[in-house]
Amino acid sequence: MLDLLANGLVNIAQWKYLLPLFAGTFVGVIGGSLPGVTITMTVIVVLPFTYGLDPLAGLAAMTGVYVGGSTGGLIAACLLGIPGSPASIATTFDGFPMARNGEPGRAIWLGVWASVWGGLIGAMFLVFLTGPLAAIALEFGPWEYFSLFVLAMAMVAGLSEASLLKGLISTAIGLLISMIGHDPIGSVPRFTFGSEFLGGGFPFLPVLIGVFAFAQIMTDLEKLDLPRGKVVESLAGIRLERFSHLKANREIFRQPFLLAWSTIVGLFIGILPAIGGSASSVMAYDQAKKFSKTPERFGKGHPEGIIASEASNNANVSGSLMTIMAFGIPGDAVTAVMLGAMTIHGIQSGPLFISQNPDIAYGIYAAYILAHPFMLLICVVLMPLMLRVITVRMAVLAPVVLVLCVLGAYALNNTMQSVYVLLLFGVVGYVLVKLGFPLAPLILGLILGDQIEINLVRAMMTDADPWLFLTRPISGGLLLAAALSVALAIWQHLRHQNRVAEEGPDF
Amino acid sequence: MARTFVTVAGIAALTGVLAALSAPAMAQYPDRPIKMIVPWAAGGDTDNIFRPFAVEFQKHIGQPVVIANVGGASGTTGAREARNAAPDGYTVYAVHDYIHLTFFAGISDVKYSDFEPICLVAATPSVLTASAKTPWKTWQELTADAKKRPGEITVGATLGSTSHIFPAMVEKAAGLKFKYVSYDGLAPRMNALLGGHINLTDSNLTQKGKVEAGLLRFIAIASEKRDPESPDVPTLKELGMDIVYEVARGLMVPKGTPAPVRAKLEEGCAKASREPSFAQAMKLQGTRVAFLNASDYAKFLARIDNENKAVMTDLGLIKK
Amino acid sequence: MSIGRDGIAGLILLAISLVLLVKSFQLPSIPIVPVGPGFYPAIVLSFMAVASALLVVQDLLKRRAPASAGASDAPRRNYRLVVIAFAVVGAYVVLLPLLGFRVATALFVGTLQAALGRPRTAQQWMVLAAIALGTAAASYFVFERYLLVLLPRGTWTGF
Numbered sequence: 001m002l003d004l005l006a007n008g009l010v011n012i013a014q015w016k017y018l019l020p021l022f023a024g025t026f027v028g029v030i031g032g033s034l035p036g037v038t039i040t041m042t043v044i045v046v047l048p049f050t051y052g053l054d055p056l057a058g059l060a061a062m063t064g065v066y067v068g069g070s071t072g073g074l075i076a077a078c079l080l081g082i083p084g085s086p087a088s089i090a091t092t093f094d095g096f097p098m099a100r101n102g103e104p105g106r107a108i109w110l111g112v113w114a115s116v117w118g119g120l121i122g123a124m125f126l127v128f129l130t131g132p133l134a135a136i137a138l139e140f141g142p143w144e145y146f147s148l149f150v151l152a153m154a155m156v157a158g159l160s161e162a163s164l165l166k167g168l169i170s171t172a173i174g175l176l177i178s179m180i181g182h183d184p185i186g187s188v189p190r191f192t193f194g195s196e197f198l199g200g201g202f203p204f205l206p207v208l209i210g211v212f213a214f215a216q217i218m219t220d221l222e223k224l225d226l227p228r229g230k231v232v233e234s235l236a237g238i239r240l241e242r243f244s245h246l247k248a249n250r251e252i253f254r255q256p257f258l259l260a261w262s263t264i265v266g267l268f269i270g271i272l273p274a275i276g277g278s279a280s281s282v283m284a285y286d287q288a289k290k291f292s293k294t295p296e297r298f299g300k301g302h303p304e305g306i307i308a309s310e311a312s313n314n315a316n317v318s319g320s321l322m323t324i325m326a327f328g329i330p331g332d333a334v335t336a337v338m339l340g341a342m343t344i345h346g347i348q349s350g351p352l353f354i355s356q357n358p359d360i361a362y363g364i365y366a367a368y369i370l371a372h373p374f375m376l377l378i379c380v381v382l383m384p385l386m387l388r389v390i391t392v393r394m395a396v397l398a399p400v401v402l403v404l405c406v407l408g409a410y411a412l413n414n415t416m417q418s419v420y421v422l423l424l425f426g427v428v429g430y431v432l433v434k435l436g437f438p439l440a441p442l443i444l445g446l447i448l449g450d451q452i453e454i455n456l457v458r459a460m461m462t463d464a465d466p467w468l469f470l471t472r473p474i475s476g477g478l479l480l481a482a483a484l485s486v487a488l489a490i491w492q493h494l495r496h497q498n499r500v501a502e503e504g505p506d507f
Numbered sequence: 508m509a510r511t512f513v514t515v516a517g518i519a520a521l522t523g524v525l526a527a528l529s530a531p532a533m534a535q536y537p538d539r540p541i542k543m544i545v546p547w548a549a550g551g552d553t554d555n556i557f558r559p560f561a562v563e564f565q566k567h568i569g570q571p572v573v574i575a576n577v578g579g580a581s582g583t584t585g586a587r588e589a590r591n592a593a594p595d596g597y598t599v600y601a602v603h604d605y606i607h608l609t610f611f612a613g614i615s616d617v618k619y620s621d622f623e624p625i626c627l628v629a630a631t632p633s634v635l636t637a638s639a640k641t642p643w644k645t646w647q648e649l650t651a652d653a654k655k656r657p658g659e660i661t662v663g664a665t666l667g668s669t670s671h672i673f674p675a676m677v678e679k680a681a682g683l684k685f686k687y688v689s690y691d692g693l694a695p696r697m698n699a700l701l702g703g704h705i706n707l708t709d710s711n712l713t714q715k716g717k718v719e720a721g722l723l724r725f726i727a728i729a730s731e732k733r734d735p736e737s738p739d740v741p742t743l744k745e746l747g748m749d750i751v752y753e754v755a756r757g758l759m760v761p762k763g764t765p766a767p768v769r770a771k772l773e774e775g776c777a778k779a780s781r782e783p784s785f786a787q788a789m790k791l792q793g794t795r796v797a798f799l800n801a802s803d804y805a806k807f808l809a810r811i812d813n814e815n816k817a818v819m820t821d822l823g824l825i826k827k
Numbered sequence: 828m829s830i831g832r833d834g835i836a837g838l839i840l841l842a843i844s845l846v847l848l849v850k851s852f853q854l855p856s857i858p859i860v861p862v863g864p865g866f867y868p869a870i871v872l873s874f875m876a877v878a879s880a881l882l883v884v885q886d887l888l889k890r891r892a893p894a895s896a897g898a899s900d901a902p903r904r905n906y907r908l909v910v911i912a913f914a915v916v917g918a919y920v921v922l923l924p925l926l927g928f929r930v931a932t933a934l935f936v937g938t939l940q941a942a943l944g945r946p947r948t949a950q951q952w953m954v955l956a957a958i959a960l961g962t963a964a965a966s967y968f969v970f971e972r973y974l975l976v977l978l979p980r981g982t983w984t985g986f
Contacts, residue, residue, distance in 0.1 A: 052974025141704040165882050166833075169840060172875035176847070179871070183864035185689045186666055186857035187614040190864055191847055200584055221912055222904040224943060348694030352701065395944035399936040400962050402916060406923070407966060411976040414575040415588060416924055423920050427913065435836045453867040454689065460861050461688040462661055462704065542977060573977055666859065687859050823858045 005127055008362030012370060017060050020053060021367050024061030025374040028068025029382075033390050034397070035082040039069030039277070040333040041216055044209050045401055048408040050341055056360050060367040062338045063321070067119060067371035069334075070277055070313045071379070074111035074306075076390045079104060084390065087277025087313040090285035094298065094305030101301050105240035109248040110303055111310040112379050114259070117252060118311025119372045121263045122270075122318030127365050131354060133271075133326035138351035140327075142458035143469050147478035149448045149455070152273035152329070154482035156441045158489030159279065163436075170437045174445020175452070177202050177425075184450045185457050197420065204446055205340045206409040206421040211443065212333065213405045214426030215433045217398050224394055240383065252307055258288055259311055266312030270319020276332035276440075277313040284312030314372075321368060324349050325361060329448075333440070336447050536596055536768050540571040543758075544592075545601045546585025547578050552693065552711075552792070556629050556756055557601045559788035563779035568772070572599075583609055586617040594761040596768035599625065603756040604669055607815040612667040613826025619808050622759035623769060626776035627799035627807060629789055630753040632730035633673045634740065636710040639723050640703035646727050646746050649707075653683045663690035663705040670696070670709040672818050673729065673752045679821065680748040697723075711754075712737060712793025729753065736790070755797065755811065757804055773801050830887060837882035844876040908943060915939045927981025933963035 012018065024046060031042025043065045050058030073088030078095035091111055098107040140148070157167035180191045181201020192198040252259055262284040269280035288308035289298045298305050320335045328350035330336035342349050347357060354361040379386075409422040429439060459468065470476045543561055547553045558574060565572040577585035582605050589600035600622060609615035635646075643649040653660050662685045664671035671687065678685050688705055690696040696708045700723055707726075715737060717723050725740045729752035733742055743750045758776060760769060779785060780798040789796050799807055819825045830838075851872060856863035919935040926934070937959035946952045970976040980986065 048970065048976070049974065051976060052970070138698065138702045141699075141702065165878055165885065169875065169878045169882065172844075172871055172878060173840075175871045176844075176868075176875065179868050182614070183854075184691070185860055186864060187609075187612070188854060188857060188864040190854060190868065191850060218909045218912060221908045221943065222906065224905060224908055348692070350694070350698055352694070352698055393944065395940055396958065398912070398943060399939040400958070402939070403932055403936060403962055403966060406920070407970065407976075407978075410979070411970065411974075413577045413584070414977065415577065415584070416920075416979065417584075419920055419923065423917060426916070430909070430913075435832060437836075454691075456867055457860065457862060458688050458690070461686070461859075464861060540977070575977065666857070689860070 001128070001131070004358060004362050005365060008359075008366035009369070011359060012056075012060065012363050012366040016054065017057050017363070017367070018370075020050075020057045020061035021064045021370060022374055024064025025068040025371050026064075026378055028065035028070075029072035029375060029378050029386070030068075030389055031065065031085075032069035032072025032088075033075040033084045033386050034392065035076045035080065035084050035390065037085070037397070037401070038212075038216060039066060039073075039085045039087060040337065041213050041401070042069050043334050043337045044213055044408060045404045047205070047209075047337055047341060048404060048411045051411050055342070055347055056363040056367075058341055059338065059360065059364055062334075062341060063364060063367040064371045064374065066317050066320075066334050066338075067314065067368065068375050068378070070119075070317055071112060071115040071310070071375050072386075073313075074115070074310055075108060075383075075386055078107040078111065078306075079387070080390065085277070087281055087316070088309065089278050090281040090309035091306055093285060093309070094300070094302045095309075097299065098301035098303070098306070103241065103243075103301070105243035106248070106303075107301075107306060108240060108383070109243050109245060110251060110306050112376065113245065113248045114252055114262075114307040114310040115314040116372050116376050117259055118263045118266060119314035119317065120369065121260065121311075122267050122315035123365070123369045123372075125267055126318040126322055126368060130322045130325050130361075133322060134351045134354055137327045140351075140474070141472075142455040142462065143472050143475040144478065146452060146455040146459060147469060147475040147482070148273070148327075148329070149452045151478045151482040151485070152448065153441065153444060154485045155272065155275060156444050158485050159275065159440075164486075164489050164493055166437050167441045170432070170439070170441040171445040173432075173437075174442040174447075175449045176445075177207060177442075178204070178446050178449025179453075184454050197417070200417055202421050202425070203412065203418060205337070205412055206418040207425045207446055208333065208336065208340075208443055209405050209408055210422040210425030211429030211432075211439055213401065215429040215439060217394075217401065218426075218430045219433060220394050221398065240387075245380075251303055255304065255307070258291070258304055258307060261291070262288060262308040262311040263315040266315030267319040269312075270316035270321075270332075271323050272319075273323055273327075273329045273444075276320075276334070277316045280316040280319075281309045281313045284308045318368065321364065325353055325364070326351065328353065329451075333443055336443065339447075536771060537568060537570040539597065540573050541565075541568065541596070542592075542598050543572050543574050543601055544585050544589045544598060545574055545576050546582040546589075547576065552631065552713075552754075553601065553603055553756060555792055556631075556789065556794060559785055560628055560779060563782045563785050564775055567778040568775040582606075583615040583617065586615060589759075590617050590621045590761060592761050594763035594765075596760060596764050596772060598761065599772065600759045600761075601756065602759050603754055604811060604815065607812045608668055608672065608819065611816055611819045611825050614667070619759075619812060621762055623762055623764055624801050624804040624808060625758040625760060625769060625772050626780070626801060627755055627757040627797055627804045628776065628780055629792075629794045630755045630797040631711050631792065631794040632728055632734070633669070633709050633752045633754065634711055634714075634728045635674065635677060635707065635726040635743075636700065636714065636718075637707050637724045637726050638700045638703050638705065639721060641706050641724075643726070644724065646741065649726060650681055650683065653681075653685075657684035658686055660707060661686050661688050661705045663688050663696040663699050663708040665689070665691045667819075667824050669752075669754050672815070672822075673709045673750075674707065675822050676750050676752065676818060677743065677748065680743075680750055713791075715793070734793075753797075755807070757799070769801065830883075831889070832886075833889075834883050834886035837879045837886060841876055841879040841883065844872045844879060848872040848876060911942050912939065915942060924979050925981055925983045927984050927986045928978035929963050929967050930981060930984060930986065932966065933959045935959075936962045 027046055028042055031037045032039055043062055046061055046065050050061055069085055070087050073083055073085035074091045076082050076084035077088040077091040078099045081092050081096035083089045083092055095107045153171050157171050180198055183190050189199055265284040265287055266280040269275050269283060285305055285308050288304050289295050292304055320332055323329055324335045324339050330339050339349055406419055409418040412418050545554050545557050561572040561574055577588050592598035606619045610618050637643050662674050664687050666689050690699055693710060699705045700708055718725050727743050727746055728740045729743050729750055731751055780796055786796050851865035851868040854863055854865035915938055919931055923931045937955060940955050946955050971978055
């Protein structure tokens, strides 16, 4: 295995891979650091460039974006108090106060180094555990897959902040979108109303790009002419004080347990299908606070909070990569795009992926590992640039990002149809956001829709007995967990409602 | 200062691009890149066969050949786009037997006769493949077991496509009864076969590595003769069934493409398919180079169309 | 008792799911497959119908604080820009196959930038034009020349 990894590292150390990896990491750090540009959006922007590349080169670029983005978010989080990407949300809790206390450099470099170590520890799990996980995945029949998908949807709907009901409806809308076109078993036209446009169905990437990118950009435009000068001004004066890297590392390794536990929390959340970096950052922060000897210092610029959040969100990346490589199921929207890119290159992710494409699998491991020193290098060298980048005007950024979205949709299969789908779902996504429906469950429903149906029908075709879903132990366990997670969400919402009672309209 | 420079440079660059690209056309065919529509995802069997072919093809045609993977709706999206393209020879369509099947199954309104044939390029023989978790080592053991429990042997197949038709032909010839489970595409079928979630499926010689590793078993191959690379696999003909089933892949252009253009394409195709490097690439795909010129390919298409119609009628899958 | 935004959304979704539910029962079945193409949609749509109905009920039951009009709505939001942006993107998508990628993209980037933040000085206009032309030219070069993606040609311009 180590020799395969060494091969992977040697393989990736060619210009045709190093260059996309470096470029991806760079774009990731920049995209992550821009408030309002999420990692998902950055990977969407990079997507069209990967169509024409060698598959590994494309995946290396995306892995770089993922790693870079998970770190880049902390810059805005510490300096502006706005997470640059959702994955660094918990970094704001202590990073911003610390910067306010006159230690912005300490906040940022602690975060960067925690990211590096969290990511690299995560890499060990990625390299050694993906294989065994794939072996388990191979034993999954259609029943187990079906139940796993149901569990994923139940968990994501339960996590949605606004309301469980809206989360569930969102999931159903996602599933519905995936049904339109032709049924995946016999290609019978379904819900097409005789139109050729609907008959083509809604390919998943254009819908995802539309829903995510448009909803995000348009929501940002709403606030465009609000005074932003204040932010820029406050930043203009910022100079990072000198903070030695050695000192940052010493501070991190003084508490090895904190680092290890945050990493494991991030990794575990990453492995769970469809739950992304923001959940792991918040969860790790929460855990760090619980285990800390000085919980009262959290929220006031405590280094432990920054370390926990940043170590976990980079470890989350390795967990998500494990899930797409072993099960062929996306761990979140970013890996969903990566999975889409793999499909375009005809690489079937799933239990056989590692054994059938060892070059690509170990290439991804190597890319993931190498992305960390790259990210560190970029942060160290380009920090002054980054301080300026995070204030780029949306008016300049939005049109260029939209062009790349259109390109990404068009180049998918070289037809305008995908671009029309993109626009349609841009509008749909925006309206849903305005109505308070969370988008993450919709995307998950959309990604898993076909697979749920296929596995359901496969199970029925293999054996007519529907009780097998419950009586096969793994499948039954997964369904039980799904039921429990919905029950838990309902219980939490009720408790929450009683406490908050009336708080006026929730727009 | 820097900003002005960027502006000027940008404008200069753009003017250059526009001038370079808007040069008047209309010289001898072909004078610009040719788009080859592959109606499936990149990296699939069809893509793997046409990519090395395009490399040789553009050498002989004298213009770049750009592959456009237009996937979706069982290959129908690409078929429609190819049919609706301008018949000027700048769009060629890489096709395989699915065009007959999707039409008869009522999935698609595109028929093979909407196009002009150019040439047949390659043919991939189907191989009946069993999971290593089944007890069967040979065809005889398989039939003995299958006769005992009709309707219980599970076969993974893309319903209504080649991987369904082939086992169905075997089923009929041997007097067996299989149970079909929908698994679209070779890779998911291999996953299911390895996990033992299905018993049998149609695959091809690209899966040889897994057979040698003992993960699955080739039962029989549907070619005329045994394959020199896998001499242990018996042909269905030896086993007493008159079945030769190969997935045939060729090139077509929209109806109405001028004859001289077609002749030029046919000539390029003939030369490309004779290249030794193409033959080498096809060996890796478990495929044989099977060139047929336009008129022979037309006859071949008509024959295959009738055969497929008969099989689909037998299976009760026919809609048109 | 009055209906709010959630209630209306719920009613629309309920209507959609009921219409499609009826449709899903009309889908033909396929030979060999034990459950037809309408089986799974029916499950999902029933679920969606129930959830939407619950959303309507929840909305009707919610005691609304007499919201003193939307005007006081905390951060002021500029919906005008959103509408304009959608319109410009819409126009871009329509014009893309007519004008061709290069022309349409340059126009789009320029227009949208101007719409989002009108440049005031000649120099700002130059920067805007440079970004517009640069985006079109750079993306064209990278995609068509280097990544071998054939971008749309204009049917009007042939370019």
